[in-house]
Amino acid sequence: MEVLVVGSGAMGRWAGRTLVSARAPPTDIAFADRDLAAASAAADAVGGRVVGLDTAENFDVVCLAVPMGVVREAVAAHADRASRAMVDVTGVMADPVAAMRDHLPDRERVSLHPLFAPENAPGNxxxxxxxxxxxxxxxxxxxxxxxxxxxxxxxEEHDTAMETVQAGAHTAILAYALSAAGVREEFATPVSRDLSELVETVTGGTPRVYREIQGSFEGADAVADAAHRVADADGDAFEQLYEEAGNHARRNRGGNADDGTDGTGGAGNVDGTGGTGEPGA
Structure with a gap:
C-alpha cells in the first residue's frame, strides 16, 4: 500500500509509524510538508521518503495530519493524489468529512481522532x-x-463531545491555574495536587495546539456558566449542585446515577505546514 502523509509533526509521524509497523512488507510511505526538514525527520523516523506538496504522484491513501483550521483546504489540495482513499487525523470531524464528500465522492473516506498525544499511545x-x-x-x-x-x-457526536472533553476541560484547568497563582505548595490538598498535575500536563504542551482547539470547539462558556452557578449557590442550592455533578460523573462512567454504583460498561502547525501538535490533548 502506498501512503502519503500530509503533515510531518507528532501526529503525522504517529500515523506513519502505525501504518508501517503493521505491514509486511512495509508500507511505501511518503511525507509532505512545507517544512522540508520536518518531512525529512519524519521520513527518517519511520523509514519513509519525502515528496513535495505539489507532487504529481498518486497514492493508494492520503492521510491528512494538518491543523484543524486548514483541513478543508488540505482535502481540496490533495484529493487528486488519493487514488483509492483519504483519511484524516486532525482532531475535528465535521469539516473533513464534509470536504471529503465534496472532493472524493467515489473514493473511500474515513476520519480518525486519536484521543491522546502521540507520546501517550496507544489509546482510544x-x-x-x-x-x-x-x-x-x-x-x-x-x-x-x-x-x-x-x-x-x-x-456531530464527536465534535459535540470535544466541546466538553477538550475545550471545556482545558478551560477549567487553565482557569484553576490562573486562580491558584501565589498559593504555596504546602497548602496543597489531594484534590488540588491532582489539579496541579493536570495543569502541568496542559501547559507542558504546545500553546498553538490548545489555541486551535479553543477556536474550533465551543465549551469555554459552558464551564464559565457552571462556575457562576457554583459561586452563586448556597445552602440547599449548593448541595443540589453537588449531587447533580456527582450524578453526571457516574452517568458518564456508565454507572447508575441514582444508586451511585459503577456500571460494567465500558493538532498541528497553525500555518498549515503540518501536524506538529497533539490533537488528543
Whole structure:
C-alpha cells in the first residue's frame, strides 16, 4: 500500500509509524510538508521518503495530519493524489468529512481522532467510517494492531463531545491555574495536587495546539456558566449542585446515577505546514 502523509509533526509521524509497523512488507510511505526538514525527520523516523506538496504522484491513501483550521483546504489540495482513499487525523470531524464528500465522492473516506498525544499511545481512537472499503479497513486494522481501541461515532457526536472533553476541560484547568497563582505548595490538598498535575500536563504542551482547539470547539462558556452557578449557590442550592455533578460523573462512567454504583460498561502547525501538535490533548 502506498501512503502519503500530509503533515510531518507528532501526529503525522504517529500515523506513519502505525501504518508501517503493521505491514509486511512495509508500507511505501511518503511525507509532505512545507517544512522540508520536518518531512525529512519524519521520513527518517519511520523509514519513509519525502515528496513535495505539489507532487504529481498518486497514492493508494492520503492521510491528512494538518491543523484543524486548514483541513478543508488540505482535502481540496490533495484529493487528486488519493487514488483509492483519504483519511484524516486532525482532531475535528465535521469539516473533513464534509470536504471529503465534496472532493472524493467515489473514493473511500474515513476520519480518525486519536484521543491522546502521540507520546501517550496507544489509546482510544474515534472513527467515522463515512465511505469505508478495503483500503480504509486496512488502515483501521493497522491502528488496532498498534494496541489502540477504535470506536464508532458520527461527526456531530464527536465534535459535540470535544466541546466538553477538550475545550471545556482545558478551560477549567487553565482557569484553576490562573486562580491558584501565589498559593504555596504546602497548602496543597489531594484534590488540588491532582489539579496541579493536570495543569502541568496542559501547559507542558504546545500553546498553538490548545489555541486551535479553543477556536474550533465551543465549551469555554459552558464551564464559565457552571462556575457562576457554583459561586452563586448556597445552602440547599449548593448541595443540589453537588449531587447533580456527582450524578453526571457516574452517568458518564456508565454507572447508575441514582444508586451511585459503577456500571460494567465500558493538532498541528497553525500555518498549515503540518501536524506538529497533539490533537488528543
Amino acid at each position: 481512537v474515534a472513527v467515522v467510517r463515512d465511505a469505508p472499503g478495503p483500503v480504509t479497513e486496512e488502515v483501521l486494522d493497522a491502528v488496532a494492531a498498534g494496541g489502540n481501541h477504535t470506536f464508532e461515532t458520527t461527526p
